[in-house]
Amino acid sequence: MKDTNVLMDVVIVGGGPAGLSAALLLGRSCRLVVVIDEGKARNSVTYESHGYLTRDGVKPSDFKEIAIAQMKAYTNVHIEQDVVEQVKQEQGIFRTLTRGGHTFSSKKIIFATGMKDHLPSIPGLTEVYGTSVFPCPYCDGWERRNEPLAVIGNDERLFHFVKMIYSWSKDLIVLTNGPSTITGEERREMEAHHIKMIETEILILKSNEGKLDEIVFSDGQSIPCKGGFLLDTGAKQATLIPSTMGIPMNETGGYVTTSDYGHTAIEGVYIIGDAKNSFTGVVGAAREGYYIGELMNKDLIEEEWDAHRTHANRHPGLS
Template sequence: MGETQYEVIIIGGSYSGLSAAMALGRSLRKVLVIDSGKPCNEQTPHSHNFLTQDGKTPKEIASLAKKQVEEYDTVSFYHGKAINIKKTENGFEIITENGETLSSKKLIIATGITDEIPDIKGFKESWGISLIHCPYCHGYEYKGKKTGIIAHGDKAVHISSLVKNLTENVTILTRGKANFSEEQLEKLKNNQIKIIETEISELKNENGHVKSLVFIDGKEINFEAVYGAFPFQQHSDIPKILGCEFTEFGHIKTDFMQKTNIPGVFVCGDNSSMMRSVSNSVMTGNVAGAMVNMELVTDCF
């Protein structure tokens, strides 16, 4: 693919990676963006809560972003996946799935996370459409609707408190024995939030739009929206290979400059933040790009 030595390599070419690339391109940095083209929100029909882009599809936003970044001559793109990495005297060497070695002085990891959706009929087909993760991103569209929340413990209480502001009809679905404190149970009761402990066997839907939930005891209840708080894993092994530190929740640890514990390595987007939104990804990417440029300036000025 020609030149393989760059000032900065960005692994991940969605919103945060592209935002970082733009900041660096505007500083004339020689940048390579490595992206496999598999964003976690590719099934989501509309993106919200991002000024100037509210209601656009994720693909529309990403396509326009890439087109704008491509205007900067010093930014290049590589379609593929980074599978290994090693620290060198002058920076990093990244190995792609095709066996190519790409080198850079600095590294930005914008690889996102992968949700571990339960293997229950209808869940994967509805994820990001009507089985959703964030009241800020999609809650307004389901205001006043009959809503279920698949979660338990503190997470269920947190989500239900946000959703209760959007609809009066809220049910927590713990998929097993509930583990709420007496104080939490009292709070849920006072807010007329019901609790169902029975395991779910199916989410009935039409093209991803939930119609009802079927439980293992045969009972079926109609819902118009369902929130799901599911575990996740890092989309890439690169941070672990490098020795990046992680939070107790599984995000990559970073300071306010998006810098990790590994010199020369910055992260941005969903892999390092509990705030899963396009706007936050763009913001953290912009910060990471600016801070990497500042490091490059400091190294040689």
């Protein structure tokens, strides 16, 4: 998009399922929209996405390519590969400045920037993450059902996470990579379900082309292992720009919104997807994008209608 002097209806920061879904609905509502996306998706390590009707098993990059190709039918929607570095609000208009030196002006702005993972510093984890060790059983549990699995993690959520993974496979071993936070009662319940726990520090995850083979511990012992689930990926906000605008984060690291649909305390600023929820999933993110697109268009309709009525009252005969 060459002409950045045009006042857009909406700037969308982030081109994942949430941002593109919002862009599609707003585009079909005859709105001028620009999507600014860095092109470094959180799920780029994922081979398949699941749980989305008609797209179950699709590769995330293919999903995005299909979405962008379909968006080309809407000449009022522009997609820019760039990085947003600053957003200013001046007299009710948002000025979005990018690393590429562009400034986009808009009536409203959506942050659909998601989260970025910061994996635990376990040697070998990066090599298997997304291939044989995963964060979400709803995304990858079916493919690992009934297999012997390692559950890696250690905080107050661990026991609940173990119970969840147990519904996909009863053959579990829990690796806390140090003294566990599991309570005595939780430990007894796990033992009653024949779930073993190892608290020794993990030395390395050995693998071949991303496929986990063996887990070696600091005391020299090792266990064969072909797959597992990671409790905590260290996910953090992909951008802190909303916080510089005065939007706080909640205790789970998601930005605080004033409604389930992404409205914030700043009029005209919306946050959707993982940036709001920490983890949404493809179908959940797309759903939020659709809903916020619809609500935002309704807001714009009311604002334009009222503005025309005010103008007509002040200048009778000119409307």
